[in-house]
């Protein structure tokens with residue numbers, strides 16, 4: 481009995497040590513712009529959706545540090561203001577420059593309300609941006625919702641397809657004129673490797689016949705890639721580029737709809753701590769595509785860990801991408 485207990489304790493200790501070693505020795509992405517305030521993004525305006533949490537927040541922090549004017553497009557003003565206050569404080573504590581338009585080399589944070597589950601909200605957000613912003617250099621379509629129970633957006637779309645694809649589809653289209661007039665400019669789209677398990681089933685895009693939350697997430701992320709490729713084709717010759725990335729598995733709030741029994745939670749936390757990237761690690765490819773001179777002029781490509789990667793044929797199907805574009809135009813009501 482005593483031997484069994486000691487063996488179990490040793491196994492648990494060994495397991496914990498192995499997980500800790502994975503975290504600290506395992507492969508991690510290098511921080512692209514280490515410390516310092518290079519001013520690389522000075523004079524540039526960047527709009528990030530879902531910038532109050534996870535990858536969006538980490539991306540905002542880094543681009544702010546590089547001198548950008550960062551517009552945080554967030555659905556909850558209170559959560560967004562809180563995040564903005566924290567981001568400013570973190571930069572000041574790290575010895576960064578004073579934030580604000582008057583201090584040289586400093587970035588600036590602007591919070592604006594944007595609910596991608598409401599076409600009305602997307603339209604009024606864009607109207608405000610077009611009225612107030614003379615330029616837009618980078619748009620980062622980052623916000624996302626993952627495996628929620630069956631819900632519909634204000635306009636009756638299945639929630640994951642509505643927020644992850646359709647909301648961003650309308651947003652991007654309404655801001656294209658400003659991006660074009662600010663060229664060279666960039667659009668960065670955040671997808672997931674889970675796109676592999678999705679298909680664009682045109683006959684039931686709102687999943688009214690059958691709802692599978694994993695399939696719907698994957699379908700929305702496949703839509704992000706097809707959208708990127710079709711948009712890149714349409715933007716040829718405009719000096720506006722659009723690329724798509726997967727961040728890897730990142731420890732964020734994305735899993736909020738996954739129910740994990742209380743007893744298993746500590747183990748789950750340990751595993752995600754060991755195997756998942758931190759938000760700052762996960763945000764590196766977004767930051768790279770938004771700011772690096774290395775990808776100037778590159779468009780329509782898929783990236784992971786700051787390198788181009790191959791896509792499955794279904795994500796490169798031009799006829800599906802074209803049809804999805806046409807159907808999305810009708811769904812969001814921008815058909816000319």
Ligand SMILES: NC(=O)C1=CN([C@@H]2O[C@H](COP(=O)(O)OP(=O)(O)OC[C@H]3O[C@@H](n4cnc5c(N)ncnc54)[C@H](OP(=O)(O)O)[C@@H]3O)[C@@H](O)[C@H]2O)C=CC1
Pocket residue numbers: 529530531532533534535536553554555556559594595596597598622623624625626643670671672673726727728729730731732733734735
């Ligand atoms: N974490 C991961 O392992 C992976 C993440 N991704 C992708 O990364 C992106 C960022 O997710 P991540 O940072 O992980 O998750 P978080 O949940 O931490 O952040 C998601 C952000 O999207 C916002 N959001 C959700 N719904 C809406 C809406 N209706 N309107 C406006 N904003 C909304 C959230 O706002 P609020 O805080 O108010 O809810 C939040 O700011 C997503 O597109 C996700 O699919 C891809 C692969 C893996």
Ligand SMILES: CC1=C(/C=C/C(C)=C/C=C/C(C)=C/C=O)C(C)(C)CCC1
Pocket residue numbers: 626671672673674728729730731732733734735736738740748749752
């Ligand atoms: C860390 C953590 C969680 C987060 C899970 C995440 C972040 C899931 C990521 C999903 C992926 C990989 C999506 C790919 O597109 C939970 C479930 C809230 C439970 C507590 C610990």
